[in-house]
Amino acid sequence: MTSETEQVTTPGAPAPRILNSEYVWITIGACALVFLGAFESLAVTTVMPTVSADLGGERLYALAFAGPLATGVIGMVIAGNWADRRGPVAPLYTAVAMFVVGLLVAGLAPSMEILVAGRFAQGLGSGGLMVALYVVVARVYPQALHPAIFAGFAAAWVIPSLIGPTVAGAVTELWSWHWVFLGVVILVLVALLMVIPALRGLANDGDASTRWAFGRLGWSVLAAVAVLALNLVGDIPGVGPVLALLAVVVALIAVRPLVPRGTLRARRGLPSVILVRGVAAAAFFGAQVYLPYLLTDRYELSPTLAGLSLTGGALAWSLAATVQGRMGVRLSSVTAVQVGTILVLVGILLIVATAGLGWNALMVAVAWVVAGMGMGLMSPRTSALTLAMSTPADQGFNSGAMTVADSFGSAMALAITGTLFTALAAADPFLGVFVLAAVVAFAAAVLAPRISSRSGGSAAAAVGEESAVG
Structure with a gap:
């Protein structure tokens, strides 16, 4: 398969599409892997309250989510550096294998501690998987198709968003939550079988002169350890708040070398x-x-019904991502990101009002549709902007930085909300965590205009033009 720099469009020929014969298998395989991540994410989020109650692990609830996000940072750095040196194939296969190991450990876990350990391994695999996948996109597709394939990734959430939460809740109620983890293993194997033929020709498609970035790896480990410590030290009597603040400072220092200068x-x-x-x-x-x-504890809904609250948000994410891909230059990347962050803020504010004022549980689903639309607008455009602003020599690093930002930001938020949730146990812990999320969303909306360059956002405009082709 030809690389991006070798692809030439014949004058007068139809514009390339991601489902043309030369791209169809890699498109299906890559979207299948995104499908896998989507199903796992939605399913585990749905059943974790039940898992936590069954294993007596309420104290480790937030860590079960923040942990894999933190270890995912390590996987991202390794995969990005490895892909720059040797191409994306080996890191992709290794990441899938680690992901499977994590699912098996979590699915067979007899205690919350072992389940969290399995989640750590799962995070290593999922972090490396996404970075390797982004490098595959950069190596295979012309830049004009990047917004389209990223919209395809977002659209790959449609099926799991329809069936993931509902199936996870039903499996938990009819059989056991263990099968929610173990069943995903089957999806991994199916996705891998679809990807293998599509990756022929990409082996060793890297720059062997690129050095192993042991320094970045060390910083990624330190960042992960700091985030994990933040989950565990906040409720230590007397010194907990001080240790938590120290962990935040260490984590921010450690993440600096993992992202572009000035981030x-x-x-x-x-x-x-x-x-x-x-x-x-x-x-x-x-x-x-x-x-x-919130829905299972305060509104006493079943896991199946509670999971449906996530379905609307995921569907809205996919729909908005598809729409932004089709709008092309009619919707600039700067506008898409600005509107997207505002919608995320509005959705979370509606959740705050629901938790604080005791509104009907249906408002949770409505609010999450709004927030999902916001993420669907902004996420594909930030992905495309990252690759548009990268060179072949730093595609791995910048792709890694993008996914590091996803995981590190989410892990930090979950670590802090976990501490806050415990501290407010005697008051209203749900209101506290949603207010914090709203404050963070407000910060994203304020920062959004800065994605454009000082010269007027030429890179953003370029991505908008490319999306019209895709």
Whole structure:
């Protein structure tokens, strides 16, 4: 399969599409892997309140989500560096294998501690998987098709969003939550079989002169350890708040070498693209994890019904992503990201009102549709912007930075909300975590305009033009 730099469009020939014969297998295989991640994410989020109650692991509830996100940062750095050196094939296969191991450990876990350990392994695999997949996109598709394939990734959430929460809740009620993890293993094997033929020709498609970034790997481990510590030290009597603050500082210092220079200072252009993506993800997923918990605990809904609250958000995400891909230059990337972050904020504010004022549980589903639309608008555009602002030499690093921002932002948010949830146990813990998520979403909306360059956002405009082709 030809690389991006070798692909030439014949004058007068039809514009390439992601389902043309030369791209169809890699498109199906890549979207199948995204489908896998989507199903696992929605299913586990749905059943985790039941898992936590069954294993007596309420204290480790937030860690079960923040843990894999934190270890995922390590997997992302390894996969990004490995892909730059040797191409994306080997890191992709290794990540899938690690993901399967994590699912098996979690699915067979007799205690919450072992389940969390399995989630750690799962995070290593899923983090490496997404980075390798982004590098595959950069190697295989012309830049004009990047918005379309990223819209395809978002659309791959449609089926799991329809069946994931409902199936997970039904399996838990009829059999056992263990099968929610073990059943995903089957999806992994199916997705892998679809991907293998599509990756022929990409083996060793890298730059062997690229050095192993042991320094970045060390920083990624430190960042992960700091986030994990934040989950565990916050409720230590007396010194807990001080240790938690120290863990936040260490985590922010450690993540700096893993993202483009100027990211934490919101420098215009690529650094702000990465930052806004991470902050928006922190707000969205920091709130999403507690939605089924709110509905099962306060509204006494079944796991199946609670899971449906996530379905609307995932469907809205997919629909909005598809629409933004079709609109092309009629919707600039800057506008898509700005509107998207505002919608995420509005959705979370509706959740805050529901939790604080005791509104009907149906409002949770409505609010999450609004927030999902926001993520669907902004997420594909930040992905496309990241690749548009990258060179072949740093595609792996920047793709890794993008997914690091996703996972690190979400892990930090979940670590802090977990501590806050425990601290407010005697008051209203749900209201507290949703207010925090709203504050983070507000920060994303304020930072969104900085994704454009000082010269007027030429990169953003370029991505808009490319999406019209895709």
